[in-house]
Amino acid sequence: MTRQIGPSPQELQRALSDAAAWVASYLQQVGDRPVLARISPGDIAASLPESPPEHGESLDDILTDIDRLILPGITHWNHPAFFAYFGISGSGPGIVGELISAALNVNAMLWRTSPAATELEQRTLQWVAEMLGLPTDWFGEITDTASASSLYALAAAREAAGLDIREHGMAGRDDLPPLALYTSTQAHSSIDKAAIALGIGRRWTRHIETDDAFRMRPDRLEQAVTSDLAAGVKPVAVVATVGTTSSTSIDPVPAIADICERYQVWLHVDAAYGGAAALVPSHRDVLAGCERADSFVTNPHKWLLTPIDCSLLYTRRPDDLKRAFSLVAEYLRTDEQDVVNFMDYGLSLGRRFRALKLWMVIRAYGRAGLASIIGGHMREAHWLAEQIDAASDWERLASVPFSTVCFRHLPADARDPDAHNAALIDAVNASGQAFLSHTKLNDRYAIRVAIGNQATTHVHVARVWELLQTAAEQSE
């Protein structure tokens, strides 16, 4: 008897249904699991056969193995007490969207290869722009991550500098001055990585000093730009951040935009994390000045309830973006006029139908629902900040513009505060009841509580504060 190849339609139907039930149940119970995976390096690998199976297995068996082999090695980003990094909060509607995208499996490279994917992408990006108070006539596209979005934006900036790098490259040219990129000391590593990839280099990536609230100092930026100009170095772009990764500080975008206009330098704004806050009416001004940017990135997979990956790149200069990247091979030529073929605006030809999940999230929550959840996270963060400020022996290390709080325990007799606070984090993480990560601010080790999961409530925030206090007491 020959075995059927792959699952039958009936087996697949049952597996889809079982997996859907599994997901619903997982989401309801994830709060009871330890947040950080409790395994050692190599444990998962050791449980997996070294060679692939020769013959197919039943989907039933494979689904069973998700619980048996995979879940023990999962750090639960869905846990409402996941407070590390930035919570990349997914949501049920986003998961349903991903399921349907995976089933449709279209490639939104050309309009004709999936008109609905292209036009829904255009429309949902217009919706997000409207919700955030950004110009709705900006060109927008979805990429996988802010790393790609910023790389594309900075490649466009490099091309817009008029040096025809697309054609002539950068090496061995005696007509090319060094090119410099400006961002703050607090910028995300993706900006530095883009500068490496684009041949700008670490050396010419100017990390501008920040003020005591970790915001780029415009005076220092202008000094750096004028000093470079005087030395024959060409400024290519300035990257301002709305919501830096360590402290979530907000660079003074209006003043930075003034400088960019004065010296005609491309302004890119990295609002990967912070952008979503502008949905909340009281926080609209976090994006003040961003309407003057040449390009702008925000990530719905961070704080807009959309499963990873979904990063939005906006630009008011789509022609520069297209000039940087467009290459149309014969086999991709189509007859349609007046359509956007998204492959022309970036590196990737293959493009998932990511707009669908974003559309489902926006519709399922509505602007008001999203604002309410994000506003709730910010209220919880302020509550936590108040507790820290009121507690003796605890010190807050940064202001709280969004929903992330940086602080440390600093008892009078503290000998090595960095090691002490690292130990507190380890104790909390070992409890399984919350997951925290750290950063350093002014060379001080900081505990960092980032609130962003849609299921997080006051109970979880109060609990992590209690866990930290208990750990601090026990360490004495």
Next chain:
Amino acid sequence: MTRQIGPSPQELQRALSDAAAWVASYLQQVGDRPVLARISPGDIAASLPESPPEHGESLDDILTDIDRLILPGITHWNHPAFFAYFGISGSGPGIVGELISAALNVNAMLWRTSPAATELEQRTLQWVAEMLGLPTDWFGEITDTASASSLYALAAAREAAGLDIREHGMAGRDDLPPLALYTSTQAHSSIDKAAIALGIGRRWTRHIETDDAFRMRPDRLEQAVTSDLAAGVKPVAVVATVGTTSSTSIDPVPAIADICERYQVWLHVDAAYGGAAALVPSHRDVLAGCERADSFVTNPHKWLLTPIDCSLLYTRRPDDLKRAFSLVAEYLRTDEQDVVNFMDYGLSLGRRFRALKLWMVIRAYGRAGLASIIGGHMREAHWLAEQIDAASDWERLASVPFSTVCFRHLPADARDPDAHNAALIDAVNASGQAFLSHTKLNDRYAIRVAIGNQATTHVHVARVWELLQTAAEQSE
């Protein structure tokens, strides 16, 4: 009464279940739909509100709108008569994998942020290497697309050239010669885009002439390299292709590897499409010589039944890849030793759990099942090639190393063969029963039938041949 924010657990459970049933039904019926979307530019956008909803809507309503608003604008890549571009065949097990990945929503940037995602990625890539007959000790990682994989590989090659571009960049340096990249005239546009992004430039991207079977000519490659070396240009990398996009030709990798070794140039192999064929025992030799590559890319989302996106980048020089990209911010430092943190090997910090769907596909089909499906596609392509060869007035324009056939109708009285064949494609596409795209080979317009969907059977291939013959007759 305040409306609940977002769906209740019950509503979500029902929606997941409904969506799962929708997917099963869609996959069973997709063959009855017109392959190419029958709408005009702007139709979908016009059916979508210009502004986002203020309040959330029920998931029921949104799911209904998938049928009403989205499906009419979908070009059905799942249709068994989708023969355009390369069919990026998904499969049921892959869809289930995507559903669970979306629900887990982990970010596989660090080992600790999802040990299972990291270790499953390592293990599944080892499985694929074994199945394709590649070295199983290569370092492997998953990226979204071959565009990213090749960009990473070529960035590593650039860094490995010993010019410390990471630190000093490429502009304004008098110690830097022009850097050249070599690939064939038939290479994929992603290679050209990577050369643009990396500052190599169009001018220094050498498109080496191919032979009469569209394979890179090693003699011409060596001439180009030696002539560049004599002129003080530094060769950075050679990109060979196994399965070019137009004709699916296979560059002579062993001879190219000889040249790369002789002149110490990084060899990258783009087997995004063709790599999967090596699963079939009779086709193992399509990857001959690839074990000598410095880096290698193949895309399970093309021909290995995995939903988009899933591209595999292998390298035997992971240290060069890491040297090109690694930047560890304080907030990402972890204590674990001897683990791979995949964020160190590329641009993207955010990384979806893509290994899960690949693992489910490999387990559900087994090596033998996958080989049987891919082998079947190649047999169908050869059957079609035989029909074309036997038919008067039809001309095959390339050999068929894989499952893609390029040909044209050339009646004795043909006046404008290009326009005539374009009209034949339009007629077939308008029927809704198949979707074809074209290419140009030696300046001749070619109809291109790419067979790659897991549901494609002989009936579909025979039918497209019949449709083409009918269209040709009717045009006389």
